[in-house]
Amino acid sequence: MTERSSSFERILVGVDFSDTADEVLRVARSRFPGAELRVVHVVDARAVGVPDLSSGSLMPVTPGRDLTDALSHADFARLTPLLQDHEQGDILVGDPATALVEDAARSGADLIVVGAHNRGALERFFVGSVAEQVVRRAHVPVLVVKH
Template sequence: MIRIKNVLCPVDFSPISRRALDYSIKLARHYEARLHLLHVIAPVVPSLYVDSTRVEEAIKKQVDREMPKLVESARHSGVDVESIVRSGEIEMEIQVAARARKADIIVVGKHARPAVERWFIGSTTDRLLRRSATPLLVIGEGKRSTPPNIRRIIVTTDFSEGTEDAFAYGLSLGQEAHASLVFLVFLHVMRPTPVAIIPPLLPTVLEPQQSADQVRQELENRVPADAREGCSVETRVEAGEPYREILNVVQQTRADLVVMNIHGKGGLERALLGSTAERVIRGAPCPVIAIPPGKTRRMSA
């Protein structure tokens, strides 16, 4: 069973940040965890047209005014809470705070961005998704149930490294909430390859593709034996573009939460845009938990 003892919630006092805080409060109360509210004051770059000193003073006044309100809101809900204010690069300070507070999960808000802008690096949430060693719970603008009223959870996998982590996390959350669990896996669809003008000298060898029945059997074998204790379980095999199919299933089932693992990629690969996790987070109407490899094994025990 997953143990959540420390919840870290970075706040910037925006409406989406407030939604993340509300979710964090309910999560912390449900698990009787401590809530750590973090605000990071990013450096103000001096310029000819900007008085950096006045800007920093205004920011600090806002922090002094707004942070006590958030702390009081959490305490009023019966949650043990502390506030942290740091200065520095936002993503780095979040990771430092997560390590220092031994955070079991980081809850962040997802700001809606134009389609073109989505393809460019710049979002703190995007950078955390690529680099964080702590599970990341991303809250969007859609309306879905919060703990302990989560009723439908989608757990996705492609049988890559970290599958067991996602399964264990989703199962624990599902059993805690007595929710319906859908374990979702995808068939690898062979894409047509361009025909070369000059035939290759050696024959091309294609790896055999698993059939739907084989994939379904492997999925059933990987679902923990105790998965059906306290919650209903469904296994589904879909074919197609993974992120599109995940979003389709989320819409069909009106899921309250998606749990997925982040592949054990190297630094360069995790720095690239376009992963399934990023696309699901951008398009999902419900919160998404992204779990880095090996995290569940470190948290459980």
């Protein structure tokens, strides 16, 4: 059995494919060598939209099974290169904070590692922060990596 530097053996790492994702993975791997990492990306079903060519913005659509399956498949192709040997990866669909907290409980994670973005106060007020919501809802410790 491998000796570990901490009591954390199963770690859920939430990534969002931003610049923060690489740093979150680096921190998780370096601070917890030998731990079992489960790297998860959540497709935010609330933010699914299609381009509105007249305005240049996204028109919201009701996410159907085909759309979320297509997004999940595309995101899994982006997730796979981030994984190292013996790391598990998964794509979930739903509210990111809720999905991460529920997956941590389901998978038996004893730590969640997520990144924090530098957002303005107004955006945090309206959108909130996934990291903040995970910290509030999780039943295990949460390590927030600030970028």
